[in-house]
Amino acid sequence: MLLTNYKEVEERVRKAASRVNRDPSEVTLIAVSKTKPNEMIQTLYDNGVREFGENYVQELHTKMEELPEDINWHMIGHLQRNKVKYVVGKVSMIHSVDSIRLAKAISDEAVKKNVIVEILLEVNVGLEENKFGFKVEEVEDAVCEIATFPNIVIKGLMTSAPYVMNSEENRPIFKKLKELLVDINGKNIHNVSMSVLSMGMTNDFEIAIEEGATHVRVGTAIFGERNYNR
């Protein structure tokens, strides 16, 4: 099941990319393994999968200790400043940087550990309440400021679109994030050249790819439904 699911998602990624004449290798498929057991991750790993996404620091920390070292972990969930030390130097990218203070804390920890951290700024494009992220109009100033922090590289932008019945409804959100990235790159901000667009989940990753996603974060379509009260 698991492997079949993964291969199916890969195939859908490939087809979506082809529809808009993109090279499928431009799109990184991140298997979002939150709440799922190590055995499932190991099975995918044994079949060559290396990119995994997690939301919760404690869970990520435990899995990292128990699973192979060459997994590329992506931190995609809300990160508190007091937990930054558990992810800096350990994950390959932090997708969910949603405040300047958090970026500063990451930078401080990166300096302390003498590592460079790649981050994305999370943008709440849909202006959903109870969702983290910068507002669209805040992003440029945030980029300017964060770009001056040492040992941190802003690789791009991330968003989560709302759950909708028809994924086409989310297309404008993905378009907007891409536009924002292109706009900000065009301002020639010192040290800033963003290339990553992390957008698209189980329900809408094909639309996101058509609109330029370079990283899609897919959980349910690979691992099945999550059960939070195990």
Ligand SMILES: *Cc1c(COP(=O)(O)O)cnc(C)c1O
């Ligand atoms: C859980 C989660 C995903 C994966 O969601 P699915 O709908 O299961 O594919 C992607 N991104 C973020 C930020 C998440 O929290």
